[in-house]
Amino acid sequence: MNKTITRHVRPGLLALAIAALLGSPLAQAVATDAEVATLGKTLTPIGAEVGKNADGSIPAWSGGMTQVPAGWKPGRVDPYKDDKPLFSIDAANVDKYADKLSAGQIALIKTYQGYRMDVYPSKRSCPVPDVVAQQTRKNATSAKLGADGWQLEQVLGAGLPFPFPKSGAEAMWNYKLRYTGLGRKAQISALMPDKSGGYTENKQWASELYPFNDPAVTGPADVGGVESKLLYEVLSPASRAGEGYLIHAYLDKPQDAWIYFPGQRRVRRSPTFAYDNPIAGFDNLYFVDQINVFTGALDRYDYKLVGKKEMYVPYNSNKLIDKSNKFKDMLEADYVDRDFMRYEPHRVWVVEATVKADKRHSFAKRVFHFDEDSWALLQVDMYDAKGNLWRVQEGSLWAAPDVGACITYETQMYDLVARRYVVDNWTAEGEVIDLTAAKEGRINQATFSPDQMRRSGER
8 A cells, every 4th residue: 555645644544544455344334333432523513623633734733724714615714714825736846746746746747847836824724513523423333234235225314425435435425425515506607728828618597406415314215316416507608598507416327417498399218428528528538527626426435434535636726716806817828727726635535436347438537535624525637547646627616605514616627638638517617506405495306307497498
């Protein structure tokens, strides 16, 4: 096991991870009373380490951002706007910091002239609402996977399923069911820059529903096995305005998807909207299961829990959503303008996913890096069938005290072979993100039906 990773493993975790890799029954064991007793003490309510790291570059967790700043709305207030970078990592010094970078981050720095990572003071801003803490404590001794090792059979809503992950699949479920509020709505843009300095834009209204964030949920049956529901209504380009895309993601099978065609005023089922099917309009640079960094069923990969490491990751990315910024100023020909990116040292969980022998996927291997404080997915390195690093994707994170969670929305995807990139879920030029749209009834279950999508398109 890589020493860079094992050096930062919490006491006792390494033995659990090894047992998981070897297929020991320990991998399916529920948390012990002694483990549960650490929640809210030496560990945060969802299992992250409370204490600071050895050199103090990662501070102790003190509850996260729980007070709503004056004038708070996403993109209107940056609580850390006065922070200055501690140092920058570029081609001249990347080897010095390599033990705290992923292979993909190193490749980006070495591949693109001028690419750098500005490292800021670490702010552990992610809060944990009381209901999430309570449900997580219950899940620690009750949540479980199925006999196939990846399907989720039992879990309570609003809480993290596995605060003491003992397998890669458990870690993946922590990501998929992390708390981000019940649902939200925003005007988002997917942007594909070109070498001339311009870009193409696909602007949409995006509505998202996450039924497992409801504390009333007692198990998968309560929500019909649905993990999330996503609705995209295209605003531009003009040639596609009025199109609609509806996705139902499930716990145990590939997504269902429907497309609304305004010219025909019809909704049609999309049979191939899953896994590594390319998303239309992005020159094969963007696959379906890269939406929101990773989405879809877990059935095509085996997941290995590698351990925990300290790493420089995108964090408190308020510059990306700042409403005073314009896309044309944020996008360079080869990468996002580095002045808009903020990286911080944090502890992350590492999971390696390799395609199963009887399955296929264009990405033969993925390496996921999850923030310990929120289980947000902040960095993914993707490899082809020959073992070559192919794509690098990063998610961004910012604290939303009004919903008591850290939000991951913006995502950046770099193709090292094509030497091109795509960004998605960018909101700087859109309307303010409505993080309480589901809680306050502006979207609901009926919003996410094919019939409702057709009726909305006809209006």
